[in-house]
Amino acid sequence: MSAVAASAASCYQPPSIAGDYQELDQKQRELLALAADLGRSKFAPRAARIDRDAVFPFENYADLHRAGLLRICVPAQYGGWGADFATYVMTAAEIGRHCGATALTLNMHVSSTMWTGFIADDLDMTPEQRDNHEVHRRMHYARIVEQGKVYAQPFSEGGAAAAGKAPFGTLARKVEGGYLVNGKKIFASLAGAADYYGILCTLDKPGATQRDSLYLAVDRNLPGVTVSGDWDPLGMRGTVSRTLLFQDVFVPAAERLMPEGLYAQAALRWPHMFATLSPTYMGIAQAAYDFTVQYLRGEVPGMPAVKRRMYPTKQVAVAEMKVKLEQTRAIFLQNARCARVDPSKEIRLGLYSAHYTVMENANDICRLAVRTCGGQAMLKTLPLERLYRDSRCGSLMLPWTAELCIDRLGRECLYEAGERDEPDAL
Numbered sequence: 280m281s282a283v284a285a286s287a288a289s290c291y292q293p294p295s296i297a298g299d300y301q302e303l304d305q306k307q308r309e310l311l312a313l314a315a316d317l318g319r320s321k322f323a324p325r326a327a328r329i330d331r332d333a334v335f336p337f338e339n340y341a342d343l344h345r346a347g348l349l350r351i352c353v354p355a356q357y358g359g360w361g362a363d364f365a366t367y368v369m370t371a372a373e374i375g376r377h378c379g380a381t382a383l384t385l386n387m388h389v390s391s392t393m394w395t396g397f398i399a400d401d402l403d404m405t406p407e408q409r410d411n412h413e414v415h416r417r418m419h420y421a422r423i424v425e426q427g428k429v430y431a432q433p434f435s436e437g438g439a440a441a442a443g444k445a446p447f448g449t450l451a452r453k454v455e456g457g458y459l460v461n462g463k464k465i466f467a468s469l470a471g472a473a474d475y476y477g478i479l480c481t482l483d484k485p486g487a488t489q490r491d492s493l494y495l496a497v498d499r500n501l502p503g504v505t506v507s508g509d510w511d512p513l514g515m516r517g518t519v520s521r522t523l524l525f526q527d528v529f530v531p532a533a534e535r536l537m538p539e540g541l542y543a544q545a546a547l548r549w550p551h552m553f554a555t556l557s558p559t560y561m562g563i564a565q566a567a568y569d570f571t572v573q574y575l576r577g578e579v580p581g582m583p584a585v586k587r588r589m590y591p592t593k594q595v596a597v598a599e600m601k602v603k604l605e606q607t608r609a610i611f612l613q614n615a616r617c618a619r620v621d622p623s624k625e626i627r628l629g630l631y632s633a634h635y636t637v638m639e640n641a642n643d644i645c646r647l648a649v650r651t652c653g654g655q656a657m658l659k660t661l662p663l664e665r666l667y668r669d670s671r672c673g674s675l676m677l678p679w680t681a682e683l684c685i686d687r688l689g690r691e692c693l694y695e696a697g698e699r700d701e702p703d704a705l
C-alpha cells in the first residue's frame with residue numbers, strides 16, 4: 280500500500296448517525312445511505328452560501344425530489360417510501376448533519392405527510408370522514424409524488440396558539456365550496472418557496488375552541504396570500520421564515536389536510552410529532568463532533584494538516600463531547616422507537632426529556648467544539664461557526680421550547696391527570 284493510500288485509509292470515518300448499522304432494517308439503511316450521499320456530495324458544499332445569503336436551498340430541494348426523499352413519509356400505497364416515525368427522524372438527522380436549514384425545512388414538508396398519513400390512520404374518524412380524508416390525501420400525495428410539490432407548515436402566530444394554549448387566531452369562515460381565510464403566520468419556514476402552506480386555523484363560529492382547528496393547504500399563488508417582512512436572523516438562515524398574510528383567501532374544501540376538528544385529536548394523541556424538530560439538531564451535534572475530531576487530527580479539507588490531538592486538554596474536551604453526544608443519541612433513538620399513538624405517561628415524560636436534551640445538548644456540543652478547536656476554527660470559511668449559530672435556534676422553537684419542556688415535565692411529574700390542589704385558604 281502506498282503512503283497516500285495508507286494515510287487516506289486511516290482518516291477519521293464519520294460514523295452513522297443512527298448508531299450501530301446492524302440494528303437497522305433494509306429501508307432504514309437505504310434511506311440513511313441516500314441522505315448521507317446527498318448530504319456529503321451536494322448539501323454540505325452549498326451550506327455556506329445558503330447561510331451567508333439567507334436564501335432558500337432550492338437546488339437541494341430539486342435533489343431531494345429526484346432522490347424521492349420528498350415522499351419519504353407518503354404511504355407506500357400512494358407511491359411513497361412509507362417510512363415510519365423512527366425511520367424518518369434518523370434520515371432527517373443525517374440530512375441535518377450536512378445542512379441544518381435543509382433538514383429543518385424538509386421537516387415542515389414531511390410533517391404534512393405524517394399528519395395526513397400514519398397519524399391520521401391512528402385517529403378515530405367516522406366512516407364518512409375516513410372516505411373523505413382518503414380522497415383528499417390522494418390529491419396531496421399525487422402532487423408530491425408526481426410533481427415534486429413542497430408543503431410548508433406555518434402554525435406560529437406570535438400568540439399563545441403555537442404553544443397549544445389558545446385557539447389559532449387565523450380564521451376560516453365556511454362559504455360555498457370551501458373556506459374564506461384571514462390571518463397571519465409568523466416564522467413561516469419556506470415562505471415564498473413552498474408550493475402550499477399547510478396552515479392551522481380556527482373555524483370561524485361563535486364560541487370556537489382549540490377543538491375547532493382546521494388544517495388547510497393554501498396554494499401560494501391564491502389571491503390574498505402575501506409574504507412580508509425581512510429575514511436576517513442569527514441562524515437557520517436558509518429556512519427563510521418570513522411572515523405570511525392571508526386576506527380573504529378562498530380555499531376550496533378539497534384542500535383540507537384533515538377533516539374538520541381532527542387536528543386537535545392528532546396533537547393530543549400523537550405528541551411525538553412535536554419532536555420532529557429535534558432530528559435536525561441531532562445532526563448538527565454530530566457534525567460539530569465530527570468537525571472537532573477532524574480538526575484535531577489535522578484532516579479538515581483545505582486546512583494545513585496541523586495535528587492538535589496530542590494535547591491532553593484536547594483529549595479531555597473531545598471525551599466530554601463524545602459523552603454528551605452519545606447521551607444525546609441514545610435518548611434520541613430511544614424516543615424515536617417509542618413513538619406511537621396514545622403513549623403512556625412514562626413515554627410522554629421520556630419524550631419531553633428527549634426533545635429537551637437534544638435541543639440543549641446540540642448547542643452545548645457546538646459550544647465545546649468552538650472552545651476546543653480554537654480561533655482558526657471559527658472562521659466563516661469553515662462550517663463550525665454556522666453549526667454553532669444554527670444550534671442555538673432549536674430550543675427556541677414552539678410548541679416545545681426548552682422552557683416549555685421543563686414546565687410540562689415539572690407539572691406532569693408531580694400531578695396525575697385531573698389532579699389539582701385546593702386553593703389556599705384565605
Ligand SMILES: Cc1cc2nc3c(=O)[nH]c(=O)nc-3n(C[C@H](O)[C@H](O)[C@H](O)COP(=O)(O)OP(=O)(O)OC[C@H]3O[C@@H](n4cnc5c(N)ncnc54)[C@H](O)[C@@H]3O)c2cc1C
Nearest residue numbers: 432433434435442466467468515520672676677680682683
Ligand atoms: C429558524 C426557525 C424556523 C421556524 N419555522 C417555523 C415554521 O415553519 N412554522 C411554525 O409554525 N413556526 C416556526 N418557527 C417559530 C417557532 O416555533 C416559534 O413560534 C417562534 O420562535 C416564536 O417565537 P416567539 O419569540 O414569538 O415566542 P413567544 O410565544 O413570545 O415565546 C417566547 C418564549 O416564552 C416562552 N413561552 C411561550 N409561551 C409560554 C407559555 N404559555 N408558558 C410558559 N412559557 C411560554 C417560551 O419558552 C418561548 O421561548 C420557527 C422558528 C425558528 C427559530
